[in-house]
Amino acid sequence: xSIDEILRELREDRVHGxxxxxxxxxxxxxxxxxxxxxxxxxxxxxxELRGVRxxxxxxxxxVDLIERSLSAGLDLNNVISxxxxxxxxxxxxxxxxxxxxxxxxxxxxxxxxxxxxxxTALSRWGKCSMSCTSWxxxxxxxxxxR
Numbered sequence: 395x396s397i398d399e400i401l402r403e404l405r406e407d408r409v410h411g412x413x414x415x416x417x418x419x420x421x422x423x424x425x426x427x428x429x430x431x432x433x434x435x436x437x438x439x440x441x442e443l444r445g446v447r448x449x450x451x452x453x454x455x456x457v458d459l460i461e462r463s464l465s466a467g468l469d470l471n472n473v474i475s476x477x478x479x480x481x482x483x484x485x486x487x488x489x490x491x492x493x494x495x496x497x498x499x500x501x502x503x504x505x506x507x508x509x510x511x512x513x514t515a516l517s518r519w520g521k522c523s524m525s526c527t528s529w530x531x532x533x534x535x536x537x538x539x540r
Contacts, residue, residue, distance in 0.1 A: 397425050397439065404446045412452035413510045416481065419443055419456045420474055427470045436464060488514060 395403070400422045404415060426439050440457045447453055456477070463473045492515050 397422055401442060401446065411509050412450060415447060415450055416452035416456055419453055420477055423460055424474050433464050437461065
């Protein structure tokens with residue numbers, strides 16, 4: 395995929411959660427580096443990426459880390475690789491923590507949007523029947539207003 399295609403995908407997405415945005419953000423930056431974009435162009439790309447989902451911590455943190463790496467003159471290929479490694483390590487730590495605190499059979503999980511953490515939990519604890527429901531913001535507001 396091209397940079398523009400990934401940015402469009404990020405802007406139009408209404409299903410995925412923060413982890414997916416983080417990983418797609420890494421991908422778009424990786425493509426920019428592979429295409430040989432200069433630091434000024436990468437900074438412009440970072441501003442576009444930041445505008446995809448203002449306030450989403452995974453994007454904001456990624457953009458801030460890449461900006462700081464550019465300012466420090468770090469090799470972005472190495473930074474991207476290290477961020478991917480960090481994500482993989484965090485995912486493994488999540489599984490380790492989930493295994494320490496299993497939920498009871500018959501429990502339910504409700505999320506406002508897709509959550510890879512909830513999906514991981516349900517797959518770890520899927521030995522019995524459980525349900526997970528993702529509610530839209532409107533559904534959450536109706537529930538809150540009851």
